[in-house]
Amino acid sequence: xxxxxxxxxxxxxxxxxxxxxxxxxxxxxxxxxxxxxxxxxxxxxxxxxxxxxxxxxxxxxxxxxxxxxxxxxxxxxxxxxxxxxxxxxxxxxxxxxxxxxxxxxxxxxxxxxxxxxxxxxxxxxxxxxxxxxxxxxxxxxxxxxxxxxxxxxxxxxxxxxxxxxxxxxxxxxxxxxxxxxxxxxxxxxxxxxxxxxxxxxxxxxxxxxxxxxxxxxxxxxxxxxxxxxxxxxxxxxxxxxxxxxxxxxxxxxxxxxxxxxxxxxxxxxxxxxxxxxxxxxxxxxxxxxxxxxxxxxxxxxxxxxxxxxxxxxxxxxxxxxxxxxxxxxxxxxxxxxxxxxxxxxxxxxxxxxxxxxxxxxxxxxxxxxxxxxxxxxxxxxxxxxxxxxxxxxxxxxxxxxxxxxxxxxxxxxxxxx
Numbered sequence: 564x565x566x567x568x569x570x571x572x573x574x575x576x577x578x579x580x581x582x583x584x585x586x587x588x589x590x591x592x593x594x595x596x597x598x599x600x601x602x603x604x605x606x607x608x609x610x611x612x613x614x615x616x617x618x619x620x621x622x623x624x625x626x627x628x629x630x631x632x633x634x635x636x637x638x639x640x641x642x643x644x645x646x647x648x649x650x651x652x653x654x655x656x657x658x659x660x661x662x663x664x665x666x667x668x669x670x671x672x673x674x675x676x677x678x679x680x681x682x683x684x685x686x687x688x689x690x691x692x693x694x695x696x697x698x699x700x701x702x703x704x705x706x707x708x709x710x711x712x713x714x715x716x717x718x719x720x721x722x723x724x725x726x727x728x729x730x731x732x733x734x735x736x737x738x739x740x741x742x743x744x745x746x747x748x749x750x751x752x753x754x755x756x757x758x759x760x761x762x763x764x765x766x767x768x769x770x771x772x773x774x775x776x777x778x779x780x781x782x783x784x785x786x787x788x789x790x791x792x793x794x795x796x797x798x799x800x801x802x803x804x805x806x807x808x809x810x811x812x813x814x815x816x817x818x819x820x821x822x823x824x825x826x827x828x829x830x831x832x833x834x835x836x837x838x839x840x841x842x843x844x845x846x847x848x849x850x851x852x853x854x855x856x857x858x859x860x861x862x863x864x865x866x867x868x869x870x871x872x873x874x875x876x877x878x879x880x881x882x883x884x885x886x887x888x889x890x891x892x893x894x895x896x897x898x899x900x901x902x903x904x905x906x907x908x909x910x911x912x913x914x915x916x917x918x919x920x921x922x923x924x925x926x927x928x929x930x931x932x933x934x935x936x937x938x939x940x941x942x943x944x945x946x947x948x949x950x951x952x953x954x955x956x957x958x959x960x961x962x963x964x965x966x967x968x969x970x971x972x973x974x975x976x977x978x979x980x
Contacts, residue, residue: 644847670794678784678802685783691717691776705806710779712813713799715897716820717777720768720828723893728761764828770797789819791827799823809910817897818904818947822890829889831882838878842871872934879936883943891947892954898963901951908944915940 659666675686687706689697694710697703735755739748752758778798787804799820810816826832846867895901937943956963 644844667795674792674795674800675782678782678786678788678800680782680784687781687783689779689781691779706779706781708813709781709799709801709816712816712897712899713777713779713820715899716817716824716893717768719821719893719896720824721765721773723889723896724761724765724768724828728758728765731755731757731761760830763830767793767796767827767830768824789823791823793827793832808914809907812903814894814900814904815907816904817894817899818890818901818907820890821893821897822886824893825886825889826882829882829885831886835875835878835882839871839875842874846871876934876936880938883937884946887943887947888950891950895951895954895956896959898956898959901955902948905944905947905951908940908947912940912944 672683675681675683680686689706689710691710691714694707694714697707697710732752735752735758736748739751743751775797780798780800782800782802784802785804786802787808789799789801789805791799801820805819810819846864849867850864891901891905894904
């Protein structure tokens, strides 16, 4: 039996010594301590035991506070990031509403810098209505051709999306009872994901007003590129280097513009931005719970950045394949020879071989580079060439004949005047 003084000394170790509590018949508590497999039975000492119980309770509170503090620490960085994002978004909306023209010019300047252009004199901006005027001049043939083919692709893109949207509406209608009211039918359409997807696609192609003409921006740049972007909608961007190195005829230009329009229809830019935002959010969360208080942050940042790059590249390659398929279909709908147009990918492959000395193909013994944002050009060429067997002007023969007749009449009428 321990003395009172010895029990008090041992009770200080209760937080470190395994113990359990027992109650005697006269409402007094007895504590049983175990140390090195020895069982020590205390004397009846209620005040000492109550003090030990209080210390245990305080220890549990401290542990709970530490867990709560860790939870707050883990969330504070993402919370700050979201707050900064919300503040920046709100400020951007305010600035855009105050002076939309200035914001548009700044965005255009940013895009031009991405293709190596700093001087606005290297940029020519045309409207879809300028095709006839430019065709009458000896120096506007290239511009006129780009506008005319671009208009054909835009028209077919609008037609394609409207057909998809009509089918989505019909699918919703088939799921509704025959006596459904117009109000309930509209609500059902807005709840349908397919309807929402193609509605957004139509907005990206036609904008708020389908009568507003598209713009064509021809850039004198040493970088070969063609693209559309959602931040400056209803604009085709094409660099002169594309014509110098790859595009030699209208069919090749139609395949290229059809490919870029497909990115817009399928919403690839928005999907890419959403994925990148999600991945960066995960990075912030992982970095906020770094148990080494920053010692591992550099390694973690590098690893996460590499993983993000791999995922984004894989996502981008999938998008490029989808855009090739739909772009070829749009070019065929616009009555251009897709088999001949596929040669633009062969030229890109030949250029890569010339620059690197090694062809890039999935069929080679070399593994596909994980960080490549585009599939090998030779593989894209082979797929488009095979697709051209079914997606060609012959598939849309009646439509192409009507368009050709209208073009002949327009040219003949112009000569008659």
